[in-house]
Amino acid sequence: MRDVEARVLSAIDEAETVNLLAETVRVPSVTGTDAESDLQHRFAGMLAEAGMDVDVWKLDLDDLRRRAGFPGTEAPRTEGYGVAAVTGGEGVPALALQGHVDVVPTGDLAKWEGSDPFAARIAGGVLHGRGACDMKAGLVANLAVVRALKRAGVSLDRPLAVHCVISEEDGGLGAFATLARGHTAEAAVITEPTSGAVITANAGALTFRLEVAGRAAHGATRYEGVNAVEVFWPVFEAIRRLEAERNRDLPGVFDGNAMPYPIEIGTVRAGDWASSVPDLLVAEGRLGVRLDEDPAEARAAFEEAVLGTAHPWLRANPPAVTWPGGQFASGRLPAGHPLLDEVRRAVADTAGRTIAEAAAPYGSDLRLYAAGGVPSLHYGPGDVRFAHAPREQVELSELLEVTRALALLAVRRCGAR
Known part of the structure; x- marks a missing residue:
């Protein structure tokens, strides 16, 4: 030295x-x-x-x-x-x-x-x-x-x-x-x-916001409504499938990390009255961006997964996806x-x-x-x-x-x- x-x-x-x-x-x-x-x-x-x-x-x-x-x-x-x-x-x-x-x-x-x-x-x-x-x-x-x-x-x-x-x-x-x-x-x-x-x-991370619509009704006649929490579940399952797909064939630099591109829901809010069927669920979270991936491509893949669920209510009432907050490539x-x-x-x-x-x-x-x-x-x-x-x-x-x-x-x- x-x-x-x-x-x-x-x-x-x-x-x-x-x-x-x-x-x-x-x-x-x-x-x-x-x-x-x-x-x-x-x-x-x-x-x-x-x-x-x-x-x-x-x-x-x-x-x-x-x-x-x-x-x-x-x-x-x-x-x-x-x-x-x-x-x-x-x-x-x-x-x-x-x-x-x-x-x-x-x-x-x-x-x-x-x-x-x-x-x-x-x-x-x-x-x-x-x-x-x-x-x-x-x-x-x-x-x-x-x-x-x-x-x-x-x-x-x-x-x-x-x-x-x-x-x-x-x-x-x-x-x-x-x-x-x-x-x-x-x-x-x-x-x-x-x-x-x-x-x-x-890796990158993009903040997303989901708005899933339901149909309000009195809790005593819930069959007249559509619970936004319930119809959110197929969306959540689609997100988990996308997460698994995006974490296959990982670069060697991530050796030892089985999920470098996680997708997580951080906040969930639904309903405004205990005796009502909730007509809106709002969820926010983060989408992992793969190395060298254009963030626009990551957003497109997420939106396709969220909007592609087979649930009949969601087909007629697709979730709204927006991208507020931090956007890390x-x-x-x-x-x-x-x-x-x-x-x-x-x-x-x-x-x-x-x-x-x-x-x-x-x-x-x-x-x-x-x-x-x-x-x-x-x-x-x-x-x-x-x-x-x-x-x-x-x-x-x-x-x-x-x-x-x-x-x-x-x-x-x-x-x-």
Whole structure:
């Protein structure tokens, strides 16, 4: 390892990094809330203190909604801010480290140990709390890298960028806005939790809404009506058949995952009176998009399955299908791109282990960067099985391991002296 590499690695302040993660988790930056904006400004200030040139801007939401490729949103939003920072050298950044500040809602507080999801409780080398895994640990690792570069007093030959984005959880508006503003890079590492692997491909996910009509009647004479819940069942069975069909003949990169393209119903609402036959059922869910599949083709396959049921009532009264909310296409790192091997070497040289390549069954900002001409992959601290759960957590040793690997990657990709 070169002297400049060793200097940067030794400049990583582990206690500071852990403390920063705890402070960051304590900010309840749920998508679309004021706290999300607050955390963006905090990171902008810390990136400036680390010696970076920082661009902070208020998103023009109306303009973004009109742009081709707008990724959709699900959470109510009145404002949003972008943060992109650059340090070292001239020209296009050789590397961007990207992370999102927003988190999903907490759910039932009674399910959380200690009942406070934002307490950032540390026990046994593990930090617990909403956002600890998805993805404030990755966000903090990115900042710890640039702090170490400044502390080590190194100069980069080519620029390094850090992108802090909002609204990843409900569609990717922040990444979309960052790219639209002209912030780019030769390659990007998105520090989402990867369970010790490196993720080079994402399936997509499209939010759908179904409206299934029935016919109202008094509950005492239900045979005069048509129960929307009952006629929804053939639609649900058709969705399950489509799911099975779409998960046959899977790409090898999904080895070990029997269902990378799930279709799930997340919410169901029906009826407005206990003694009436419900005349409307509304169901919302997500449709998995296959790797390299045009989302329009995925929508068409879903609509064909939903509208093709043989039930006589449904033939005469077909369900209405709409596509609100987040619309995640798939994305992947181009085959043979050197970033994969560069990340693997950085991990091997700092942690002494070889990391596996894998693909993820969920959508992310990767597809927006890839579509914007920025080859990207995921490598970050945390186990995605804890994401969005009341047991969300991250091992602090993993946070520090990832920070070291990213620091070495930044020095090697950008060049340092």
